[in-house]
Amino acid sequence: xxxxxxxxxxxxxxxxxxxxxxxxxxxxxxxxxxxxxxxxxxxxxxxxxxxxxxxxxxxxxxxxxxxxxxxxxxxxxxxxxxxxxxxxxxxxxxxxxxxxxxxxxxxxxxxxxxxxxxxxxxxxxxxxxxxxxxxxxxxxxxxxxxxxxxxxxxxxxxxxxxxxxxxxxxxxxxxxxxxxxxxxxxxxxxxxxxxxxxxxxxxxxxxxxxxxxxxxxxxxxxxxxxxxxxxxxxxxxxxxxxxxxxxxxxxxxxxxxxxxxxxxxxxxxxxxxxxxxxxxxxxxxxxxxxxxxxxxxxxxxxxxxxxxxxxxxxxxxxxxxxxxxxxxxxxxxxxxxxxxxxxxxxxxxxxxxxxxxxxxxxxxxxxxxxxxxxxxxxxxxxxxxxxxxxxxxxxxxxxxxxxxxxxxxxxxxxxxxxxxxxxxxxxxxxxxxxxxxxxxxxxxxxxxxxxxxxxxxxxxxxxxxx
Numbered sequence: 006x007x008x009x010x011x012x013x014x015x016x017x018x019x020x021x022x023x024x025x026x027x028x029x030x031x032x033x034x035x036x037x038x039x040x041x042x043x044x045x046x047x048x049x050x051x052x053x054x055x056x057x058x059x060x061x062x063x064x065x066x067x068x069x070x071x072x073x074x075x076x077x078x079x080x081x082x083x084x085x086x087x088x089x090x091x092x093x094x095x096x097x098x099x100x101x102x103x104x105x106x107x108x109x110x111x112x113x114x115x116x117x118x119x120x121x122x123x124x125x126x127x128x129x130x131x132x133x134x135x136x137x138x139x140x141x142x143x144x145x146x147x148x149x150x151x152x153x154x155x156x157x158x159x160x161x162x163x164x165x166x167x168x169x170x171x172x173x174x175x176x177x178x179x180x181x182x183x184x185x186x187x188x189x190x191x192x193x194x195x196x197x198x199x200x201x202x203x204x205x206x207x208x209x210x211x212x213x214x215x216x217x218x219x220x221x222x223x224x225x226x227x228x229x230x231x232x233x234x235x236x237x238x239x240x241x242x243x244x245x246x247x248x249x250x251x252x253x254x255x256x257x258x259x260x261x262x263x264x265x266x267x268x269x270x271x272x273x274x275x276x277x278x279x280x281x282x283x284x285x286x287x288x289x290x291x292x293x294x295x296x297x298x299x300x301x302x303x304x305x306x307x308x309x310x311x312x313x314x315x316x317x318x319x320x321x322x323x324x325x326x327x328x329x330x331x332x333x334x335x336x337x338x339x340x341x342x343x344x345x346x347x348x349x350x351x352x353x354x355x356x357x358x359x360x361x362x363x364x365x366x367x368x369x370x371x372x373x374x375x376x377x378x379x380x381x382x383x384x385x386x387x388x389x390x391x392x393x394x395x396x397x398x399x400x401x402x403x404x405x406x407x408x409x410x411x412x413x414x415x416x417x418x419x420x421x422x423x424x425x426x427x428x429x430x431x432x433x434x435x436x437x438x439x440x441x442x443x444x445x446x447x448x449x450x451x452x453x454x455x456x457x458x459x460x461x462x463x464x465x466x467x468x469x470x471x
Contacts, residue, residue, distance in 0.1 A: 059083050059425055062116035062146075064137055065129035066090040066099055068220065069151055073126050073178070076417045077149075080425050086122045089113045091232040092250075094223050111232050113137055117144040124174075124428060127151060130259045132239055135160035142171040147428050149421070151178040152273070153265040154441035158449050158470070161442040168438035176424040176434040177441030179273035183423050184416035186353040189408055190341065191278045198357060199343030202279065205323045207271035207339045210331035217296045217304060217329040218254045222247050248299055255300035257452070262302030263327040264289065264451040271325055272444040273436065274339050274350070280317040283443050283465030284310035289451035295330040304329040308451045313465070325451075353410035361401040365393035442468065 059082060063074050066088050077083055087108035088099040096109040108119070113129075116122055117140055124147035127137050135155050141148050148168075154177050155161045168175040181187055194202060211217060228234070228245035236250060237243060240258050253259035254266055275281065287310050291303030308325040312318070341348040346359040368374065368389045374382055420435075427434045446468065450461040462471045 057082050057429065059123050059428055060086040060121050062087045062089065062119065062122040062125045064089045064113040064116060064125055064127050065133075065151075066095045067128065070126070070128035072417070073128055073149070073151070073421075076415070077126060077421045077425075079418055080422050083425060087116050087119060089116050091236055092223070092226075093230045093232075094225065111235065114140065117141055117146060123147060124149065124424075130236075130253045131156040131261050131265055132259045135164055136239060138164055138175070139167050142167045142173055142175070145171070145173065147174040147424075149176050149178060149424050150441070152269045152441065153261055153445040153448060154438065155445060155449075156261060156265075158446050161438075161446060165438045165442055174424065174427045174434060175438045175441075176420070176427070177273075177436045177438070177444075178420070179270050179436060179441070179444065180417045180420035181270055181274050181353075182277040182436050182440075183420035184353050184410075185414065185419070186350055186355050186408065186410055186416075187274055187277055190348050190350055190355050191280075193348055193355075193357060194278055194341060194343075198346065199341065199348055199359075200345030200361070201319045202321050202341055202343045203319065204321055204342040205275050205279075205339065206342065207275065207323065208326040208328070209267040209271060209337050210326070210328040210333055211335045212329070212331050212333070213335070214296075216335065218252050218300075219296070219298060220251055222251045226250065252298070252300070255296075255298070255302055257301055260302070261449060262452060263291075263304070263306045263329070264308070264448045264455075265445070267327045268306075268308060268325050268448040268451060269444055270337075271339060272323075272448055273440075275323055276440070276444055277435070278339075278341065279312075279321070281312055281465075282315065282317070283312070283463060283468070284323065284447055285313045285463055285465060286311040287447055287450045287454055287461040287463055288459075289325075289454040291455050294328075302452075303455065306451070306455065308454075310447060315465075353414060353416055355408045357406045357408075359401075359403040359405075363400050364397040365389075368398075439468075 061077060061083060063070050063085070066074070067090070070090070074085065078085060085103060085107070087110065088096065089110050089112065090096055090099070091111055093111075096111070099109050100107050110116065116125060125141050127134060127141070127148060127150045129137060131153060134150060134153070138148055138150055155164060193199070226247040231245070231250050233245045233250070243258075249256050249259060254262065260266070276283070287308065289306060289308035291306035293303055294305045296304045305328050306326070310323040310325070312321050312323060314320040337352060339350040345361040346357060349356045349358070369386070374385060377385070423435050426432060443465070447463060450463060450470065454461045463469075464471045
């Protein structure tokens with residue numbers, strides 16, 4: 006390889022493999038040394054043999070399927086071998102993008118039967134996640150599975166068992182857990198930068214029809230062009246409904262609503278940063294506020310989860326919110342609140358704010374002391390000042406520290422890099438089947454809590470409802 010080409014390649018690989026954050030204030034130690042970052046980059050600075058190349062198939066070529074495939078193909082040594090989708094128009098689109106010789110099919114089993122496919126990206130409706138994953142593992146394929154891991158909690162147990170038995174790599178697609186920002190937040194929390202955590206506030210709000218899953222429906226949509234009979238094979242039988250096919254997230258028969266789509270990101274991120282195994286109490290409520298389009302899953306939803314004290318973290322409460330008609334214009338925030346400050350994660354950027362209580366107890370101001378007799382006020386004030394120094398009476402604030410991800414950084418790309426690295430090297434992925442289940446199960450329990458109007462009790466160690 007020529008020196009100039011090599012330099013360009015290294016520049017590109019630094020863009021996809023960077024593991025540092027740029028600090029807008031006095032920086033703390035980076036969570037990954039430059040040497041470690043460079044070591045990761047150098048693994049790609051070589052020519053791939055046929056054995057190194059990973060050939061992938063895509064099951065479900067909708068919006069997320071397009072994004073996942075585009076990102077996966079940016080990782081060196083990854084090639085596309087075939088695409089499956091039930092809507093015929095997307096198969097036409099696939100061959101328009103990748104050539105008329107690309108293998109396309111309506112049956113995912115046709116992809117699994119191909120010996121030239123090493124891994125599959127499963128980007129289907131939630132209701133199909135379990136069956137396709139089990140079939141893929143049985144056929145010896147590695148699996149990248151979009152979140153949530155399953156449609157029903159009970160489906161997760163055989164999936165975890167099959168993943169362990171197969172020896173294949175399974176990565177769940179909540180890409181934020183591979184974010185450099187989340188890794189920095191994890192480091193800072195573990196270092197005690199904001200004291201002991203006691204609460205997490207997390208929101209993923211939107212304000213658009215597309216953000217509320219009202220995707221454009223093709224003008225040729227029909228039971229025939231969408232293979233409706235196959236679409237409903239794992240559900241109750243029903244007449245063709247284009248909305249249910251193309252807006253499936255809004256319907257509990259096929260999707261998991263805001264809990265499975267967006268709570269899951271917030272839960273995955275919180276669990277990654279805190280090392281938590283999960284909550285013990287779960288409650289969620291919701292309402293239909295604006296998108297009166299036939300959906301049977303609410304467009305505004307809030308949840309509260311109580312996390313018990315454990316070896317990994319102190320007890321804390323997690324407050325979740327998704328609002329599809331938010332006057333904020335939309336936001337994606339996780340805020341970790343500790344006894345001495347906050348870590349706020351906005352996308353891949355983080356802000357650390359500090360507010361440490363004074364050593365001395367409060368006295369004066371909005372306090373009962375002014376209601377006492379004047380002589381007593383003066384005497385008590387003198388005693389207080391004699392006991393506590395001026396420094397002890399003051400708070401200990403520090404200026405905010407802002408960490409920004411590198412320009413053009415993609416956690417989605419890092420998540421796929423992690424997946425393909427694991428296939429090549431045998432290392433563990435950041436979000437395996439157990440991690441995915443620990444995030445998905447509490448999210449799905451929120452839906453049960455909402456519909457049944459009750460508090461759900463969860464055992465985070467045994468991973469089951471109690």
